[in-house]
Amino acid sequence: MCGRYAVSQSADDLADEFGVERDEVRERLDPDWNVAPTKKVYAVMTRGKKDEPDVAPVRRLRTFRWGLVPSWAKDIAIGNRLINARVETAAEKPAFRKAFALRRCILPADGFYEWRGEKGDKQPFYIHPKDGSLAMAGLYEIWRDKSKPEDADDAFVWSVVILTTDATDDVGQIHDRMPMLVEADHWERWLDPATTEPDDVTRLLTPAVPGILDAYPVSTDVNKVGNNGPHLVEPVEL
Template identity: 40%
Template sequence: MCGRFVVAGSEQDLIDLFDVDLVGTHLPEPSYNISPTDPVRVVLESLKEDKITRRMEAARWWLTPSFSKELKTKMPTFNARTETVAEKATFKASFKSKRALIPASGYYEWRTEGKTKTPFYIQLPGETMVFAGLYSWWRNQALPEDHPERWVLTSTILTRDATGEVEGIHDRTPLILPRDFWDEWLDPKTEGTQALADEAMAVATPVTEQLRFHEVGPVRDASPELINPL
């Protein structure tokens, strides 16, 4: 799973990395401890009148499907399993045409041994991680049509079985996509089927096996010192 991650560095670096056409407002500041329901940067492609625009937006990290009556769902939706994303009611509409990329400098995972949980910081040395994500627009029916917060952009990070050395920490990892798969993943004209999910897991395997990690102290605040090795 992925329940805490880091985004460091400049906004312009991310804009350049993804070749973004349009930058949204209220993008979150860099943080060393992003947790569920926090705002995160998402890269998505919108299709209007047969024109595709690549955008970077701020989204709530907890996907809320359009049919939900409440913003925060009863079940946690900040992660979605890649193996079943095409069939789960909460995620399948988003997977069909609303896929996103979510950049990260690294993420935290805890190894559990008995009652002891040991935190690790996991990264892709020298590179920005790019998580496969989904997004959904949720409409707050309690607010008037012209209210600026009537529409809420929400998101989730896909996960998969762990491979490589990180498997010794946790049995799940985020689905980390290589650069040459970003365009295919984002393209709203490409229908999200289980075949696409399986392809994404296949191309992600070599990336996952390059992950490196080190033990860190308690993950309690949002300071840069959180990622320092013990």
């Protein structure tokens, strides 16, 4: 699974990288080296405007709550455990299948963390590309909080889940799962809501090519969500 990751790039840098017009960025987050479930995260999506149905969808960078809350959910708390979705079954699972067909996104990341060892004595590792950054495949949903007026700022919760796959050899020695990636030449079709056939969608995703990732142990400071800063991704001696 992927339960923590790091994003140090600014919203403007991410907009430039993913071809998003800067005026489509509505909210800016601080760099975060300890992104955890329920936090706000950046994701890239292609979406039109409800009040302008004749205008072509455009690529946007916006913030989401990490932990998918399906539209049919009775409570937002369901998102606390829906942080990852297995790519092998996402097209069929009730919580993910509609989003898999229509609401796909990309979550940018510098790298992610995994833990190895016995319970109570697990060592965190930071896994990142040797060159560049990660474009993690994700799905998003919009949940209506019926306990609040429709015109309230937080009446609609935008949430995301990260798709995972079997880990490549680079990561498999640490954990058996890892985020699914979207290569740059597949971004347009992956984000396009018109791409709806499950087989076509799945073919746009790839595990990390063996050899492109680097993994090394980092401080156990990352275990505590309240800890943050670039020191969390610095290697330590075991």
